[in-house]
Amino acid sequence: DAKTTQPTSMDCAEGRAANLPCNHSTISGNEYVYWYRQIHSQGPQYIIHGLKNNETNEMASLIITEDRKSSTLILPHATLRDTAVYYCIVRVLPNRMGAQKLVFGQGTRLTINP
Amino acid sequence: DSGVTQTPKHLITATGQRVTLRCSPRSGDLSVYWYQQSLDQGLQFLIQYYNGEERAKGNILERFSAQQFPDLHSELNLSSLELGDSALYFCASSVGDHTEAFFGQGTRLTVV
Numbered sequence: 220d221a222k223t224t225q226p227t228s229m230d231c232a233e234g235r236a237a238n239l240p241c242n243h244s245t246i247s248g249n250e251y252v253y254w255y256r257q258i259h260s261q262g263p264q265y266i267i268h269g270l271k272n273n274e275t276n277e278m279a280s281l282i283i284t285e286d287r288k289s290s291t292l293i294l295p296h297a298t299l300r301d302t303a304v305y306y307c308i309v310r311v312l313p314n315r316m317g318a319q320k321l322v323f324g325q326g327t328r329l330t331i332n333p
Numbered sequence: 334d335s336g337v338t339q340t341p342k343h344l345i346t347a348t349g350q351r352v353t354l355r356c357s358p359r360s361g362d363l364s365v366y367w368y369q370q371s372l373d374q375g376l377q378f379l380i381q382y383y384n385g386e387e388r389a390k391g392n393i394l395e396r397f398s399a400q401q402f403p404d405l406h407s408e409l410n411l412s413s414l415e416l417g418d419s420a421l422y423f424c425a426s427s428v429g430d431h432t433e434a435f436f437g438q439g440t441r442l443t444v445v
Contacts, residue, residue, distance in 0.1 A: 253433075262335060262423050262436030263376065306376075320366060320389045321374040321434055322427075 223307045228328040237294040239327050241307030244288040251310060253321070254292045257302040263306065263323075266292065279288060297331045304328050336360065337437035339424050345443045349410040354440045358405055358426030364388070365407040366427075366434060367399055371420040382407055414444045 220289040224242040243252065253268040267274055267281045271292075274281045280293040284320040294301055336359035346352055358365050367379040378391035382401035394398075396414075401407040411418060421441050425434040 257376075260370075260421060260439070262337070262438050264335075265433045265435065270435070313403075320378050320381050320391065322378060323368075325375055 223263070223309060223324055225307050225324065225327045226323045227323050227325070230283065230330050230332055231297050233299060233331050233333050234296055236314070237297040237301065237329060239292040239305050239329060240289065241292070243307070243309050246287050246309050252281065253308040253310060254279070254281065255306045255308065257306070258303040299331050302329060302331045334358060335435040335437060337426050337435050339437035339440050341440060342438065343441050345445060348414055348416060348444055350414050351385060351410065352414065352442065354422050355425030356407045356408040356437060359435055362426035363405065364427045365401055365405070366425040367409050368423040368425065369420050370423065376423065406416050416444050418442065419444045
């Protein structure tokens with residue numbers, strides 16, 4: 220799986236959009252970008268994933284650059300409960316039955332300030 | 334609630350002992366993953382099972398073993414425990430041909 224680079228930490232004001240960048244310059248054509256978050260020692264929570272098109276769900280939006288070498292996770296209206304470590308992961312979509320392991324890096328510690 | 338159940342939530346045991354951690358995946362999920370997270374460390378992938386068979390292995394010590402049973406629940410066995418094995422152990426599950434994994438709330442193991 221391709222390596223990802225994320226800032227160690229970020230701050231964002233409550234109510235503002237939180238934009239979390241991720242660099243994955245060595246991503247291959249068949250690798251997806253996944254985002255998970257972990258709120259203080261809880262189990263990691265799936266947020267969103269995408270291949271090359273921008274994606275949006277009830278939690279966040281994922282913007283992937285045209286060359287796919289980087290992406291940004293956007294939390295549109297951050298709340299205090301969004302304070303967590305956010306992990307950007309790239310992985311291959313399996314071409315046979317059986318999902319592939321998720322390899323977590325160090326992630327970005329996002330702090331939402333009141 | 335992710336639908337993945339891990340028991341026990343907390344476990345305190347002495348060095349040299351053996352423990353078993355249990356994971357019940359979401360209904361219908363065939364893949365189970367185990368991860369270890371030590372204090373201030375990232376999530377380390379240990380092992381994955383798919384429909385009862387070992388699919389992938391990560392940095393799992395020889396003192397550790399796992400299995401997935403016919404009813405798809407999984408157990409992680411940790412033996413000859415050392416102080417350094419104190420950590421959060423997470424289980425995750427996913428449907429076979431989907432890739433979003435859903436994590437349980439973890440078992441906090443403390444070795445004293």
